[in-house]
Amino acid sequence: MFDDRPPDATVRYRHTNAGYRVAILPATCKVGVHSLYAVGYLARVSEAEGVVRISCHACNENVDVDHFWVLTMQGSPPESAELDDGPYRDVVPVMVDPRGRGRPPATTT
C-alpha cells in the first residue's frame, strides 16, 4: 500500500522542559473524519525514506482510500510522540484520491 506520493508536511517537534524531543503528529486522520485518539492509529517510520506514515485504524478497513499522512522527519529521532492538530492547521493534505475531500489532485508543488 506504500507509494511514492510526496510528503504532506514536515513533522513538527517540540522540546519539553526536561529537554526531551517530542514529535507532534496530527490528531485527526488525513481524511479528516476520525479522531486518532478515538479510533487509534499506526505510525510507521521509514528510516530509508526519512518519513513517517500515520494511518487511521478506522480508515484502514478500506485500503484503497488515500488515508495516511506522510510526514518528513527532521533531525534525530524523538524521545516520544504526541497528537496535536494545532501545528498542522495550515497543512493542505496531498490527496491522491480526489474522493478524499472533494479536492482535485494537486497540480503544483
Ligand SMILES: [Zn+2]
Ligand atoms: Zn480515518
